[in-house]
Amino acid sequence: MANDWWKDAVVYQIYPRSFQDTNGDGIGDLRGVIARLDYIKELGADVIWICPIYPSPNVDNGYDVTDHQAIMKSYGTMEDFHDLLTECRSRGLKLVMDFVLNHTSTEHPWFKEAEMNPNSKYRKYYFWRPGTADGPPTDWVSDYGQSVWQYEEHTGEYYLHMNAVKQADLNWENPEMRQSVYEMMRFWLDKGVDGLRIDQLHLLSKKEYLPPYEDYIARRADPKPFRPNGARIHDYLKEMTKEVFSKYDVMSVGEAGSVTPEEGLVYTGTDEHELNMIFHFQHMELDQKPGQEHWDVKPLELSDLKKVLTDWQKKLEHQGWNTLYWCNHDQPRIVSRFGDEGKYRKASAKMLAALLYFMKGTPYIYQGEELGMTNAPFDRIEDYQDIQTVNMYHKRVFEMGRDREEVMASIMAKSRDHARTPMQWDGSRNAGFTEGEPWLKVNPNYKTINAAEAENDPDSVLNFYKKLIRLRKQYADVIKGSYTLLLPDDPQLFVYERQANGQKLISISNVSKEEAAFYWPDGSEPGSAKLLLSNYENAGSADSCITFRPYETRVYLLA
Template identity: 50%
Template sequence: MEKAWWKESVVYQIYPRSFMDSNGDGIGDLRGIISKLDYLKELGIDVIWLSPVYKSPNDDNGYDISDYQNIMDEFGTMEDFDELLQGAHDRGLKIVMDLVVNHSSDEHAWFAESRKSKDNPYRDYYIWKPGKDGELPTNWGSVFGGSAWQYDEATDEYYLHLFSKKQPDLNWENKKVRQEVYEMMTWWLDKGIDGFRMDVINFISKDNSYPDGEVHGDNKYGDGSKYFMNGPRIHEFLQEMNKEVLSKYDVMTVGEMPGVNAEQGKLYTGTERNELNMVFQFEHVDVGNGPGGKWTPQPWNLTELKGILAKWQYGLAEDGWNSLYWNNHDQPRAVSRFGNDKEYYEKSAKMLATCLHMMKGTPYIYQGEEIGMTNVAFESIDDYRDLEILNMYNEAVNELGKDPNEVMQAIYKRGRDNARTPVQWDDTENAGFTTGTPWINVNPNYKEINAEKVLQDSNSIFHYYKKLIQLRKENEIVVYGKFDLIYEDSEQVFAYTRTLGDEKWLVVCSFADESVNFELPDHLSYKEAECVIGNYEDAPQKIDSFELKPYQALVYKLN
């Protein structure tokens, strides 16, 4: 396995709007991030992944970009960005930017030109189609609800938007579009950034025959995903991007790829393939999806979760590389989803951290995860800000007549705004996030859960994360060791070993809220078991057979 700095790193994701507000307008900004660089240095992370900070009308919280080489007014200026980059580099931290090039904003200069006329030189920068027999060009539904096609009167045609209608899809078949993207990427890399997290990058190649998608359940629209996910020219485009841009710099790349499996993951990240370093897959965060996807949540089971994570661990064991994450700006809070945020709140938060950080791959921490932030349950739909939530609620309640309470329960469990409430810095008003009115309400539990409190407590979740990060830095086995799952059929225990040369570590994590008996498998022998980290005060010395407490996590070095 080739060594690389990005394999040995721990990444911290910042969602700037909710991180820290420096000027009292209620919106997090670049100067707010600058003010917290020492906090991140203290945690021990290596890389900051910055969600989009580019100029944007903010229809989808900055994932609709109107100018790729400019900063959103609410976030500050390019001078602020340069200062942030310098401040991070001075502390030995790297910065990875979000690259959003499946689509732009409809307020981007290219689109303003594109929609003017059919023979405009920019027409072909986007995907335009005439209607079919008085109907839409295809029956595809948008990821955010409604049709994926928007009619534009000026030229009597439709443009494709897989997300919001203010996010028209770029036409990657057009070489000029690709060149524009590569030039923009080069501009940022020359500025000194350390890589890209690429938003829905496996959507950029579409099946050019544009067939209708299958209609599922009571959906009005068809599922076109097999015609735009991992499309016909995706590898060609990524290899071209690598050749034209990425190969010229020592940077980290991670592709967000819904609908990707481990076999495809190997193609995207294989060393000889010259595409990307790693991908974000979604299989494990889709556990518990019901017939209506995440909005019909169902109980999930541990064997399914383990099976998916192990499949990726084995799939990319020899070639390629995994990203490890429980949550991000699009997912509910890890401790509320996979742990127990009530009785075993702190124990389960630490257990989840252990389980993830001890696997093979690059771990990602989402802002607030290190202090144990939880999901939120706002009473009214009016308190929510996420376009996806609002569209879904409107469709479910107003069009399909579903019970508003049931719909709200699904939002509490799986809505994206769970991750977007402001970071809880202290117990002062608005959790110390802003002196103004926050753009979205703070989670009311900020008096109990906040950074100031956990920094002062050496047994806190924050200090536990710090220790896990330190272990990764000091022990090559955590980065490069071989992963092997044990007890794959257990619905209560997630256990595995890591092996590097003669060294072997055992990781045992309980996902149960009662005590469970653990027996060491016969094929594992040891003279002495040294506990490296655990989330309870005491750890059994003899590990042939012992009682695992609720949500207990233990890591042993087997000598």
């Protein structure tokens, strides 16, 4: 049934809480999404991926779900959702839902019954272990800076939570639990949703994470003996595809953590019958110190970025499919991260887009990325709401005695809240996001960086994105062709070729704020090269040697 339409699509990710508020409560809503559909369509996107809109206590901003088959009141009603689906259809847009399958909120009816009744069938939907004389079953620590075990007083046992305390992990070893999940997935697909994005796919298989608790003393040398992408994950995905995805013409994508290209091929290879594509984190971990947390920042090495992106392009070149992304709701703004948010904000935002989106795969644009939105300059912990950020601050400052300014510097570089500040629509109060008090502070640069300003500026990041997307669709066959990395050791230039059907594209990007010299490779005829895209005016001719200005990017077509 499937026709691989997602291979030619451009996806626009919406974080609804911060996108557009229409009722003045300071929280974005579904009516706000509807109001901005024309903007998304004019950008050139084909698919909307919307982050969780289900009922939630918002411990982790919607990724702690209490009911997978309803709409959270602050976002609207099921009628609003049906209207959104209808309005998407009328514009030729598809809609993908975000699905949280690794855990539920501890306020979920399944968990509420499980914690009160050890004999309930829902008890086996989660992980429970007795403690020991030393406390929890193991001393494992989550990415939220806490023990992964939480004592539950009603039954005197601990439950597992790989994320926040209020996010109890589901036991995918239980076939009845899996069938309950598949039923929830079909609920939305039967409504006409065009795909599902599976959150934390890499954590679903947990049996190997949980050795018999009496063995934990021998394992204390490694506080994190578990590993993602466990032994049964591919069994689960094959079953999920058979039970759910194979019955619909939809897109399936999973968040797969620190997966390698070799593992990515297993997830997405056409012979494996698992997912259409996955999000890996390898290129997003290149600015953190090896073996440390993502808060421990180091400068990006261009050679590392070339290797990671090239490895994924080559490994999935003939089977499998890539996701192409810089930003999402969990990542800080890319222009602040790998570009220059000051003098060269526009140039570097455009360069990063061109560098990535002429590769083979499905592009994902996160709200505001197309405007060159930047990290927020919030230097007070009180201005942050992300639980991961707040927990890290308290742990490092109050428990570990770290210097507050050093900790805040990490937060100002890497907090997830940088992606979650309200969308900057115009220069009016609260950036046109809300007439009320926004749930999270607006980035103060909204008066100069906003959609209204960008639409009226021919040189804006937004208009560059529109042109880039048109070119990507125009040369789709070439972009799906072979990939060749050039100049792998050049410290400034990221250069690659795409080739198919007698045509060749060459993408050249200066990933630095210094000028860089580019010499055409042997066998090329620069005189016949046609310039398709540039982020600078007066790009000039394709001479045998070109001086690339700071963060300059060019894409040429060669016969």
